[in-house]
Amino acid sequence: MIERFADLSTPTVADACVRLGVPLRAAPAGVRAVVAGHRLAGRVLPVRHHGSVDVFLEAYAHAAPGDVLVVDNGGRTDEACVGDLTALEAGTAGVAGLVVWGLHRDTPELIEIGLPVFSYGSLPLGPTRLDERESATLTSARFGAHLVTADDLVVADDDGVLFLPAARAGEVLTTAEGIRRTERLQAHRIRAGETLRDQTAFADYLDRRAADPAYTFRAHLRRVGGAIEE
Template identity: 75%
Template sequence: MPEIFADLSTPLVADACVRHGVPLRVAPPGIGAVAPGHRVAGRVLPVRHYGSVDVFLEAFGGAEPGDVLVIDNGGRSDEACVGDLAVLEAETAGVAALVVWGLHRDTPELVEIGLPVFSYGAFPPGPVRLDEREPEALSTARFGTHLVSTDDLVFGDEDGVLFVAADRADEVLATAHRIRDTEREQARRIRAGETLRRQTTFDDYLARRAVDPSYTFRQHLRRTGGAIEE
């Protein structure tokens, strides 16, 4: 799974989702890798946290190699829900990474372990609560306004994290590769002295918009084969 995302980025995948009408399910802003440069790509292994690590241990029993543990901790900022022992155990279960809607702790140890962990930051205290467990504890996880399950893939890099339905992933990733190639060629031409305005025949766009105010730049890009937006 990481190989198919190796030369892509979350912005490219997001643009491809828009192009195909696939719902944009993006983690709320602010999420990042504990160790800079880490990336994530894999099937979602969902789990909801209620204050005890036991739910993680139970989730690991159903893990498949390469899964990404997606932890729903409600976006809480008053506790860290994962630390070094949970991450080490995830590694032994074949989990490829962890993505947390919440906070982590034991930062130096997590960096040393090397398993990618994405969260909203570090916080020393662990949970002191123990909430009632929901029936969906191991079947779905909330992440911001989104609900994810094993039917979804998760991708993460320096720009953030997003989720894509597994049954739409092939077309989305194929389009993301095409957008990447187009943008690379556009960047090469800019460096060679051909402005983006010239590449996109921007003057033509302005002239046509003057006649037809409903004509959008996005429509123009589709007609001319550009890939700046979407």
């Protein structure tokens, strides 16, 4: 299942969540891969950073192969909280990648290591503070407006980062794969000369909307079997 998620784009997964009524939980805009093109999907391994790498080492001891370390550093832009050693050690624990609500450093080394790392960007400064641990340090992580735990999956690519409940992963995956098939077919037909307006019977939609202002394009797409937005 994780491999199938890694093959899907985050926009497609987001559209599937909307179609199914799964609450949307996206990382704040600006969280990007250190290496463009990197993709990541796995179970959330949450950790809250308080100024020392010891929390990462402790979290790795509880990692399952394919987990993704999700680091809550409060979105800080005055310090980098992960670097090359954190990424190298992640690999020894079987962790598939890192998603950081904050900054990274050691960019050339991270590129060489090749482990997917997502963050706001880079800064040479490491932490100089040491704050008190919280009771939830190893059980949940805040990421923007959202709280994530080991009951969640994370999916990330060049468009950003999404979190979704693992309990609904199967239905989200099936729906997302269906949306992707439809969109690929639509794209193929556009390239072959059939406009999207024709494919979606757009003129019919406009007529129906004129007669019924409550008739939405999303409802129309579902009626005709199209996929553009959800």
